[in-house]
Amino acid sequence: MSAAHQAFCQNLLQTLPAERVLDDEFHRLTYGTDASFYRLIPEVVVKVKDEDELQWVLRLAREHQVSVTFRAAGTSLSGQAVTDSVLVMLELNSWREFKVLDAGAKISLQPGIIGSQANQYLMPFGRKIGPDPATLNTCKIGGIAANNSSGMCCGTAQNSYHTLSGMRVVLANGTVIDTRTDAGRQTALNTQKPLLNELTKLATEVQANPELTAKIRHKYRLKNTTGYSINALVDYTDPLEILTHLMIGSEGTLGFISAVQYHTVPDYPHKATSLVLFPHVEAACLAVTALKPAPVDAVELIDGAGLRSVQGKAGMPANLADLNLDAAALLIDVRAPNAAELARKIAEVHTILSTQTLLFPAEFTQDPVRYAQLWGVRKGLFPAVGAVRPVGTTVIIEDVAFPIEQLAAGVRDLQAIFAKYHYSEALIFGHALEGNLHFVFTQDFSTPAEVDRYAGFMDDVAQLVAVKYGGSLKAEHGTGRNMAPFVELEWGQDAYQLMWKIKRLFDPENLLNPGVVLNEDPAIHLKNLKPMPATHELVDRCIECGFCEPVCPSRNLTLTPRQRIVAWREHARLKTSKNQVGLQAWDKAFAYQGLETCAIDGLCSTRCPVGINTGELVRALKTEQHGATAKKIASYAQTHIAPITQMTRFGLNAAAFKGKVLGNENFTRITQGFSKLTGDRSPIWHDAMPRGAKAAVPQAQGSNGQAVYFTACVTRSMGTAVSDSETRDLPEVMQSLMQKAGFAIITPKVVSSLCCGLPFASKGLPDQALESMTQLEAALWEASEQGKYPIVCDTSPCTLRLIECATKPMHFYETAGFIHKFLLPHLTLKPQDEPIALHITCSARKMGLDKILRELVKRCAPQVIEPEEEGCCGFGGDKGFMTPELNAAALARLKQQLPEGCHEGVSNSRTCEIGLTLHSGRQYRSVAYLVERCLG
Known part of the structure; x- marks a missing residue:
């Protein structure tokens, strides 16, 4: 550790507890990993729980001249959430405040709230937030805003930039600006005149440049997250609006977003979808153009390779196996506030499709199961490649946008580049209405020749998208380190220098996430590449996406499943390097962090795109460690x-x-x-x-x-x-x-x-x-x-x-399922007057009993209260007795999430009920007690 970082840590420990300032090798690696294919190991990881602590960290960073990178959920794909300096993470039980405003028309959210949780808060109002990235169940509001994430139905109109109502932001110098209220705006106007005047000046200069203004408007006609959101300088004259909209998509390089206030959008209850097959991609793209003005909420393109990768999956048509690689498909989604309106919209779409060249007539489904299957398969295209990649390789997903009228030509040209560089497994899919395409392929970075292959491929893609078609090289995944060398190629010198002016205006000392978005190293995208060594067949398919983390009970205590796999991969590397001292120290740390505090509940597998159960890895490692004595004791117990x-x-x-x-x-x-x-x-x-x-x-x-x-x-x-x-x-x-x-x-x-x-x-x-x-x-x-x-x-x-x-x-049936299916037809229930808290166990979720448990409890109580955490309670058999800190960490927020009028809870596992009772202050029992009591 450098002298500056040592001094920084020493000062930090005067205010923060040691358990939230992590500078040991084990935690720096495991906590420093994100979903991208880059590996930088921070000098120190700091967990901050509020704005005061964050300001303290920023003050010390300026004092010691050390750079700072902010991390929310770490689902970023472009290298914007890794650092070799100071990594600031959100303390998981903090940064979770929210406020629903104007009967759901607006919502104010702190950055630690998961995107899907925000939608749960809005569900009673029939509303949702605009951004809907595929990572919505994992990514957090801070990352959604900082990356201007969009998604499948979001388009360009409903992303964070266009639905922003206000923001609270901490600047590099520690200054707080809050535009969510009139009072906050006036305070900022009174105290931040030098900064706001400079922003007004920049906007005036840009708006006086017709060529640059036209280019900005063209680029943001498309989905675009390449560089800074300089459309703010064209779209607004109010300097506070310019400031907050520049923060959107700035990837933590201009400031820290400590709260976002969104205008919400309707969440229509009536939905239908159809997978429409075409003979070739040109026919599919012509249909996209025809559908652009139609009342559709999403149109997802899948190329022939993508269709082949998912044939045989649940919900997929049997005739996919008969298609060749020239074929393509559109997954079309239609939504409406009522059934009649939905039917009208579907009829209009059918009329448009009747003029197109289809392989088979389009059929829309409103069945929730079939609907979920089709969209589940679409969301699984990325991991479909990851699941079959050779061990030791990385899965890369790139993200570009073409003008929609040139979408077909762009797809064909991309496929030609795949062939040129021998990426035979590559597949293409994306948000076709916006000309936004994702392409996925596997890459080995273990040899210079493979790195050179990737470099050549990226150069050709950049020329194709940015120069030939005038598209965007990063449509929604953020610039990061991955596309930073190509920002000037896409935008031109004038816009590029404008972005540097913005960076220096907000962060003159270049301490906030340096090297991200803007980077003068033309080869930065080829450096610090993440190794993916083989470690164990149970987890080698892991792509380190982090989808598993929100449901892991040890996420607030030690490691998440992703971090356990990262740690065991490092074990494999140390073992190969024959560094016995390092290996022994690593395994000693892993014994508690990785093994003893894993609940082995397997709930992570339900969120993992490739179905990895990290608990199985922990079981396997424990099996390897057991000696003859332990096995004899177990055999004795088994027979007694x-x-x-x-x-x-x-x-x-x-x-x-x-x-x-x-x-x-x-x-x-x-x-x-x-x-x-x-x-x-x-x-x-x-x-x-x-x-x-x-x-x-x-x-x-x-x-x-x-x-x-x-x-x-x-x-x-x-x-x-x-x-x-x-x-x-x-x-x-x-x-x-x-x-x-x-x-x-x-x-x-x-x-x-x-x-x-x-x-x-x-x-x-x-x-x-x-x-x-x-x-x-x-x-x-x-x-x-x-x-x-x-x-x-x-x-x-x-x-x-x-x-x-x-x-x-x-x-086989567990308690709730048996009562629901066999006993209720012969019983009459009289609901009680008080609400009931419901905990759905990991095993119940894996058995698909969520709906049955809710329905059973609803028949017995006027209100069913489910805490927002969907994860394991952490009791894990006897771990609640022998490792009680795991149960305490998993249920740390339970008591505050249950209202005062809720005096009891139900579940369907006796050991889970012990921990739930202890940490909620309410008695939890089997759901059978509630049903029996309601018989009168």
Whole structure:
């Protein structure tokens, strides 16, 4: 670390806690990685939680002359969120304030809010924010605004630039400007006259230059994020409007956007889509031109290679396999406020398409499942290449725009360049209405020859797009480092020098993200390329996009799935380099950061474009670490399930008694001290801990049906919380429900010794897990009379394991699913008066039970409250007992997200309910308790 950075860190630590100033090698690499194909390792990573801290960081940066780069979600693709200096990240539980204004017509958002969360806030008003990038479920408002992200339906009219209502921005010198209110605007006009006068002067000069003004208007007729948003100097005369609109798309090089206020747009409930096939790309592009004035919300072009990559995917027409590579498709989307208007729009589109050359008649679908499948496949085109790329290569997605009237010629010319440089796997897709094309290909950067190939390819693409067609080299992914050398080629010298004037006006010391957007090094796009070494077959397909991060429970504590993979890739590099000292230090850090604090819930796989489950990597690594002794202990436990559950019940009841005698607070302090003495190997007691369950076997008779009821070992061990007024165990409640519904219970033989094996699987003990599963499957097969009767398991994670691992044809249901399908038809529910909080477990999400759980709870309560976090609660089997900080970090915002009038919650996993109760201050129980209570 340089002397300047050392002094910077020392001063920083006088104000910020050490856990938010990270200068060790492990965190600098893992936290310093973004979705681009560039690798720069920061000297220090700083997590800031508010504007005061940010201003302090900027003051110290000026004092020590160290540069600063801002990072939101790190989904940027062009190298704008990496640095070899100071990386400033948003502390994840901060920067989350928002305010809906004017009945949803506007919304003010801090930069740490995920884009899809903003739309959730607006959903009750039938509105949404304009930008709709494919990363909307991951990227954050700060990045959306700083990159002027757009998307599939956004076009140019609804991006951040055109929907901006106001902004709060921190300049390089620490000055705060807020244009969201009249008072804030007046303060800025009174205090920032020198800066605002200079902006007015620049606007006057540009508007007096007809040639430059015409060029700017032409360039922004297209989607364009190359360089700065100098259209602000043509579109506005108000200097505050010029300032805030220059910030849009500035990629953190002009200031820090600490809040954005948007004009919102309608979110129409009625939608239809159609995948229309054409014999060749020219026919598709002619149809795009015809559709431009039509009432369509999106028209996505997919070339023949793209269609071939997704044939066989769910929702795709079977005839894709018969098409050749000349074929192309348009995915056309139509939306309306009501069904009649939607039908009228579809009819108009059909009329236009009837004049075009189609391979098959267009068919629109309004079915939500089919609709989601078609758009899911479109969004999956980028990872479709990533999933099949050779190990060690990188997936690159470029992003250009042609004038729409030259779109077909542009596509053909791009395909010719692919052929010239032997990118045979490349495919093209994009937002055709705006002439915006993405093209995806794989690239090996491990040899000079491969780097030269990429360099030649980029030079040819730049000449083709910027010079031959007058298009934009970066339509929506931001300039970054990737396209910085080509800004002058696209814009010309006058506009390029104008951009440098803007940079120097806002950041005269060049301390904000230097080298991004503007860079005088003509080869910067070929430097600091990210290595992608093979590390493990389970994760080698990872493209480090970061889509997994919002649902990871350890994201606020240690590492995310992306960061775990980055760390293990570095392990592979260190192992190859034979740096034993470095390798040992790295693995020591990874043991806690990567292994112990991974909940192994697998929810990351549901967000991963290529389905990677990082928990499987953690399991595999744990398996490799287990010695003979650990395996013997596991084998003993596997064959003694019944006495172990009996001992657990006894231990929980003994602890509950001690808590009652000593007082729960006193007993908690005692167990905390004992946990420290044992090296955190013993659990800490609290009043959300369960009593020991009763050993009773549920029984019920009835004539409406029969079902096998398997009480999971966690349910056989753990009753309700010691603080809970409800003392009945879950099997008692399920017995009551089934009796009232007239359903007979079939109990497997020797149920007390049965386990699905999940506790062993999660600890990387596959042999013992398999043995447990085999025994359970045999028992359930017999009890169900070879699959004749449904099987209900009262714990969601165990049900998922049964579904995934059973080899015989049986039908498995967890609590909510079983109640919904089999019991509700025979029951009458009377909703209670109070709202209910709902936690949908990771396993329930993976089983697709979200809708059923919501519907079930809605029938029992006037309001269902779901906290905005969709991730795992972090309890992870026994991790909530042995690594409680993981559960605490995952649920850090839960209590503040539940309103005062909400006094209880439901879920469908007993261990998850323990942590939810502890960290929410409400009692969480199985959804079965709520349903049973609402029977009256």
